[in-house]
Amino acid sequence: MSNLAIEVNGLRKSFKGKAALDGLDLRVPAGSIFGFLGRNGAGKTTTIKVLMGMLRSDVGTARVFGLDAGDPASSVAIRSRIGFVTEGKDLYPYMTVEQIIRFTRPFFPKWRDDLERRYLRMFDLPPNKKVSDLSKGMQSKLMLLLGICHSAELLILDEPTDGLDPAAVEDVLRELVALAAAEGTTIFFSSHQLTEVEQIADHICIINRGKAIVSGVLDDLKARYQRIQVVLPDDMPAGVRWVEGVASVRQDRRTVSILANGNADAIVAQAESIPGATVERFPVGLKEIFLEHVRSEDHALV
Amino acid sequence: MLWYKAWRETRLRVLLMFAVVIFILFQVHQHVPLNRQNWASLQLQFMWMIIPLSLAGSGVRAEAPFRPVKGLQGSMYFTLSLPVNRLRLLYVRSAVGLLEAAGLVAIGCCLAVLAFPGLREQITMADGVAYALTVFVCGFSAFGLSTILATFLDQQWQGMVAMATYFFARSVTFGLNGDPTSPLARFDFFRAMGTATTLHSMPWVAMATSAAVGLACYLAAMKVELSRQY
Numbered sequence: 001m002s003n004l005a006i007e008v009n010g011l012r013k014s015f016k017g018k019a020a021l022d023g024l025d026l027r028v029p030a031g032s033i034f035g036f037l038g039r040n041g042a043g044k045t046t047t048i049k050v051l052m053g054m055l056r057s058d059v060g061t062a063r064v065f066g067l068d069a070g071d072p073a074s075s076v077a078i079r080s081r082i083g084f085v086t087e088g089k090d091l092y093p094y095m096t097v098e099q100i101i102r103f104t105r106p107f108f109p110k111w112r113d114d115l116e117r118r119y120l121r122m123f124d125l126p127p128n129k130k131v132s133d134l135s136k137g138m139q140s141k142l143m144l145l146l147g148i149c150h151s152a153e154l155l156i157l158d159e160p161t162d163g164l165d166p167a168a169v170e171d172v173l174r175e176l177v178a179l180a181a182a183e184g185t186t187i188f189f190s191s192h193q194l195t196e197v198e199q200i201a202d203h204i205c206i207i208n209r210g211k212a213i214v215s216g217v218l219d220d221l222k223a224r225y226q227r228i229q230v231v232l233p234d235d236m237p238a239g240v241r242w243v244e245g246v247a248s249v250r251q252d253r254r255t256v257s258i259l260a261n262g263n264a265d266a267i268v269a270q271a272e273s274i275p276g277a278t279v280e281r282f283p284v285g286l287k288e289i290f291l292e293h294v295r296s297e298d299h300a301l302v
Numbered sequence: 303m304l305w306y307k308a309w310r311e312t313r314l315r316v317l318l319m320f321a322v323v324i325f326i327l328f329q330v331h332q333h334v335p336l337n338r339q340n341w342a343s344l345q346l347q348f349m350w351m352i353i354p355l356s357l358a359g360s361g362v363r364a365e366a367p368f369r370p371v372k373g374l375q376g377s378m379y380f381t382l383s384l385p386v387n388r389l390r391l392l393y394v395r396s397a398v399g400l401l402e403a404a405g406l407v408a409i410g411c412c413l414a415v416l417a418f419p420g421l422r423e424q425i426t427m428a429d430g431v432a433y434a435l436t437v438f439v440c441g442f443s444a445f446g447l448s449t450i451l452a453t454f455l456d457q458q459w460q461g462m463v464a465m466a467t468y469f470f471a472r473s474v475t476f477g478l479n480g481d482p483t484s485p486l487a488r489f490d491f492f493r494a495m496g497t498a499t500t501l502h503s504m505p506w507v508a509m510a511t512s513a514a515v516g517l518a519c520y521l522a523a524m525k526v527e528l529s530r531q532y
Contacts, residue, residue: 054382054532072387072528080385090377094310103303107384143380 004063005030005154005186006051011060012210013046020046021057022210028188028203033180035201035218036190037290043210044190045087048158052084064154080108083147087158089139093132097125097142101149108150119145122171136163144172148179155179157189161196173200198286206290208297214289225284226264230256233276243270248292259284259292304391308398316402323410327417382532392527396449396520403445407438429500436505440491443512444468446519453526491515 006028013021021043028034038044049055050062053075065081067074091100097120105111120127123141131139140163147155155176161169177200179185191197197204198218205215214221225247232254242249245263249256260267264281271279381391411434415422448464455463472492487493494508 049532052383054379056531076385076387079383082383084380084383086379086383088376088379091380092307092310092377103307104384106303107386 003030004028005032005065006034006188007061007063007066008047008051009061011047011050011062012058013043013050013055014058019210021050021060023060024207024210025212026205026215028186030186031180031184032203033176033187033201034189035197035204036188036207037192037194037197037204037286038190038207039294040192042207044207045158046210047207048156048190051156052079052082081153083150083152083155085140085143085147085155085157085160087162089136089143089163091131091139091143091146094130096128096130097134098127100131100142101127101146104146104150110151112149112151115149115151116145119148119175122175137165137168140164141168141172144175148175151183152185154186154188157187159191160189161191161193169196176200194285194287194290204286206293208294213293213297218286221289222284222286224262225289226260227282227284227288228258228260228264228267228271229280229282230258230271230274231278232256232274240274243267248296259288304386304394305398308395312398312402316406319406320409323406323413327410327413331417378532388527388530389524392524396445400445403441404438407441408434410434411437426500432500432504436509437495439509440495440505440512442516443491443519444516446516446523450519450523450526453523453530 004027006026008024008026011021011024011026012019020041024043024047026047036044036047046055047062050057051064051069053069053072056070062069064078067078069075069078092103095103101116119125119141123138123145125134125138125142125145131142134142140160144157144160147157157176160176161172164172173196176187176189180187189197189201201218203216204218204221205212207213235254242258243263243266245260245267247259247261249258251257256271258267258271268279268281271277382388411430415425415427415430444464447467448460451464451467452460475490475492478486481487482493488505488507489511491505491508491512494505494512497505
């Protein structure tokens with residue numbers, strides 16, 4: 001049996017001739033906290049909609065728990081095992097918090113009353129207040145509660161912390177990590193907030209123009225990428241050809257900044273071979289990896 | 303729970319339509335001497351209630367925001383994330399819409415008889431039931447039409463376009479088929495709704511025609527709903 005919660009192969013989807021997904025490949029290991037990153041319009045929400053059976057792909061396959069997300073019958077089975085927080089966080093405005101919980105519960109036989117009580121308390125959700133009277137942040141929390149309490153094996157969260165204040169963001173992130181650890185729930189979340197992703201994700205995928213451009217275990221990626229700064233005594237010698245592994249080079253007068261994608265030792269050795277050069281290496285954050293890849297993709301296209 | 307949700311989403315509309323029924327009856331009570339000949343044409347008004355009501359049969363598209371605004375999606379995606387197949391969503395909303403329409407037609411007919419004592423002497427209870435059934439089945443075409451329109455039109459256009467299409471069809475039918483002795487007249491379900499039917503003179507052909515039109519539209523709506531992408 002596959003230990004992948006989500007497996008996407010060569011997914012393509014166009015809207016009016018414009019490609020939203022352009023051969024996306026994605027593997028989300030079961031039990032992981034998976035950060036799905038990309039700019040606006042990169043294809044994150046389209047991917048999620050395909051996984052939820054709301055959109056059909058033009059080409060390629062999307063499987064969740066080994067089931068075909070494009071098949072209507074399988075899609076119902078998939079959705080019974082998924083907790084979903086939509087991008088807009090819109091619920092039925094005319095229902096109260098209690099009513100919407102009572103509405104949602106019968107669809108999921110494994111509903112957990114203990115979790116319901118816990119999150120109602122933790123998120124400070126007033127049971128008798130109408131959804132339309134809740135702030136955006138409170139609506140996000142309510143949606144998260146509805147997604148979590150039915151013992152979902154997979155949580156798909158589209159920008160889950162949008163509209164939350166910093167304290168609430170911390171609460172939510174902490175709960176997601178606790179949920180993954182305690183229940184083995186796979187958490188797949190899309191976000192613009194790179195610091196949040198870096199804080200809790202163990203796997204990431206960066207998507208740009210409908211394609212995965214970086215994917216893997218976050219720690220491995222951070223170990224592979226390094227910033228190497230070279231300060232030269234004079235101008236850079238002409239015609240330097242860097243060894244393999246240089247993702248990008250920026251030069252500001254006598255300072256050269258190199259982003260290494262693997263092979264950092266060889267790059268450092270090459271830099272040190274330049275007479276009088278001072279070489280330092282720094283760890284790289286997710287933000288830098290993200291920006292570097294997205295920008296270089298865009299430059300390549302230009 | 304989907305039944306409860308559909309009722310919650312349409313109950314205001316039902317109350318409004320009920321108020322319209324009362325208003326029409328009141329107006330007629332004030333100005334028109336109702337008798338066996340003209341009471342059916344009054345009831346015809348109730349047919350129009352079926353159109354907005356039957357928007358309850360429009361499926362999840364009705365939950366999209368009234369105007370598409372960035373960042374505002376309506377509750378549509380939450381509903382679609384429930385482990386329910388799309389046809390069930392459509393069936394439940396349709397069933398609730400039909401029940402509401404049936405209820406209002408029945409209430410309208412009963413109130414007409416109650417409000418006009420003279421009419422009670424001329425119309426039997428059986429005639430009233432026969433007429434209510436006629437209006438309900440002949441109005442099923444409007445239900446089918448508005449359901450199919452609602453599967454691909456945005457919320458703000460659904461009622462208006464359904465109403466305009468139905469009114470246009472009524473005018474065309476009347477133009478083509480003004481002569482009640484015409485062989486086509488018995489297919490005319492608009493005319494059937496305006497005729498004082500009794501248990502012994504049910505317009506079965508017109509009712510079957512309306513049911514067929516409504517069913518065809520409804521099947522088309524199901525097909526659209528199944529193939530729809532959100």
